[in-house]
Amino acid sequence: MSTLVIVAHPDINNSTVNKAWRDELSQHEELVTVHEIYPEYPHGQIDIEKEQKLLEAHDHIIFQYPLYWYSCPPLLKQYLDEVFTHGWAYGSQGNALKGKQIGLAISIGSVPEAYTSEGNVQFTIDELVSPMIATTRFVKANYVGAHKLYSAFTVTPSQLAENTQTYLEFIKQI
Ligand SMILES: Cc1cc2nc3c(=O)[nH]c(=O)nc-3n(C[C@H](O)[C@H](O)[C@H](O)COP(=O)(O)O)c2cc1C
Known part of the structure; x- marks a missing residue:
């Protein structure tokens, strides 16, 4: 089963890291389903049912984003607020994410x-990502860690290529 990678970058066309990650992952359709929420929801109207079905269809899920003010970009926070609903993600009837493997990829x-x-x-x-870890625990998923790239402003093409391969390996072993 493929890993669902939810990409949350507000300006992917001017991105170095997340764009390179996305472009490489998109070459591995057998391994990864890339889902970019900013282009999908330019006006912030998230299709909750569609997103829940997509999450239900994948046992391995990665949230990929640039670190913004020690947190995630706002649409990803909104996504969690709106898609992880009571009765679906949590509560006595809410077990949709139970047992799934959830990780992060952060630039x-x-x-x-x-x-x-x-x-x-x-x-x-x-x-700093402890709210994300706590959220995965709250919905009874397993937190599998974070792939990281530091020094995003000065990363060289070869460092980025190497890091991207490490990201792929991370996805394969979760
Ligand atoms: C609004 C904003 C907030 C940011 N906040 C942080 C931060 O808190 N810590 C940090 O190390 N970098 C911060 N950065 C730098 C981004 O993390 C960096 O530009 C991004 O990870 C590079 O990825 P990209 O090439 O895919 O855009 C911030 C950038 C922006 C635009």
């Missing part, structure tokens, strides 16, 4: 040293 502008207890940010990325 990060700053250098890795910033994301340590001694660095500028003083939080690791794994600490």
